[in-house]
Amino acid sequence: MVNFNPKLVVFACENSGMKAAEEAEKLKLTVPEKLTIVSLPCGGRLDTAHILKALERGADGVVVLVCHIDNCRYLHGNERTVKRVNELKRLLDAAGIEPNRLTLSHIAAVEPAKFVEILNSACEKISDEGRIVNY
């Protein structure tokens, strides 16, 4: 049901998401076409403004990948990201931007298949929302 190829920006923690992405690439798994991956030292480095900038600059959707709970190398960085994303979804909704354009998933370095699954499922959800409208 993908009617167009959404442009995805993925913010990935270097200890989990990035490693899963690299593994997926090594295994030549199929990922969505229009994909930009931004590596961060920790999910906790991700600022709400970064996500907004991504949407502002034409991303149809944003996927945030952080470590599983209790697995954050810096203890609670991933928990901070969860709170930020949840709050942002609420604000996006209030601002008239579909909250489904933003997803957060927990992932481990050894989960390349899950990486692909998360991206594909995000792609579907986002393409249902259509291309993002920039005013």
Place this chain on the structure above:
Amino acid sequence: MADGSLQVPAVSSRVLIVGGDISCLAAAETLAGLGMDVMVCSPAETADTPAWKRTETTSSEHNRLKEHILSLSNVRWIPDGTIQSLSGFAGEYRASVQIGKNVTSDVFGAVMFSGTCHHILKPEEWGLGKAKRIIGLRESLEMWEDNKQFPGRVIFLLDTGKDDPPDATENTLGLAHRVLMTYGREVSVLCRNMRVSTEGGETLYRTARGNGVVIYKYRGNVSVEKAGKCLNVNFEDEYSNIRLNLKADLLVVAEETLPPETAVELSSLSGVETDAEGYLQAENVWMYPTLTNRRGIFVFGEIHSAGDGAVSLEDARAAALEVYDLLGDGNIILGERVGTVDSEKCAVCLTCLRSCPHGAVSINGEEQSAEIVKAACYGCGICSAICPAKAITLEGHTDDDVLRLMDRPA
């Protein structure tokens, strides 16, 4: 662990060990052997082997350690010293230690925490109050040491709370076997699980069982009632699914093992998080077994998990090697990247200080600014994201860097 090529000199290469049992001396011995100066704050009883840890090998090792430590000029052992405060960073931890009525302050490059689990016998165990015929495992071991008589049929009970650690099984089986061989009366052990991972544990289990100690695995809870002068112990046997009733003249219950009583205080002194049960160091694979969220602070032995004397000694030596790795050449190797505060923008709101998981932020009164201590920074960027004034940047991951990465063609 840090992976950069930059380093800063440590202000001090001394090591402070705070703890409660013999493993502290093992750690001190390892460090001293590598040429480090060590201060050990650990009670004098540290080297006395308590009854429940007494085997031939452990006793002789303990005596050897104690004698050796006392002979080393680069180890200062302060039996009545307690740590009062801790501040600073890897390479420069300032600790004040109370010795009797005096408090001395000193600078250390690294700090190691250990402790001894404490044990409690759950009081209202079966509504029987403190009955003569129900005693704790530790008390029974002391009874044995004191050559006191073991009356009649003895039942040993494990795992009444959550499952007991391996040393409870080792002590129980050991004593059960000795009682059986000495008195020749019925001896049984009731458990949820037999933990035989201690050294020689499997052999002990087979020997005890082979000589006649009866071992039952129970399901659910065990109930105990007075029956005349003895006790009725009732439980569901896991293998046969039958409810069994055993009579006992003495019931020995393994105490519940709890984290060292010092754990909470050490946690609040040092900013090292505790896990769900109260042991030091949050449950996190990145730190297991001897690291903590603070560079330069290490944990070993029973402060981070209960249960196996021999493992504690190895743990202590491993932690000592980690300390040497960090501090041995007098330099602290920095992380791949560190944060920097722009003092012009900083409003000293303290948000970064409160948010840093690693205790890497200090406040510079003169500059009226927060500062990130390079030796302590892990480069996670959490401070950078959270600073309301956008005063903190992380090399390679500034806002501009993020935008640049985001704008690359897909």
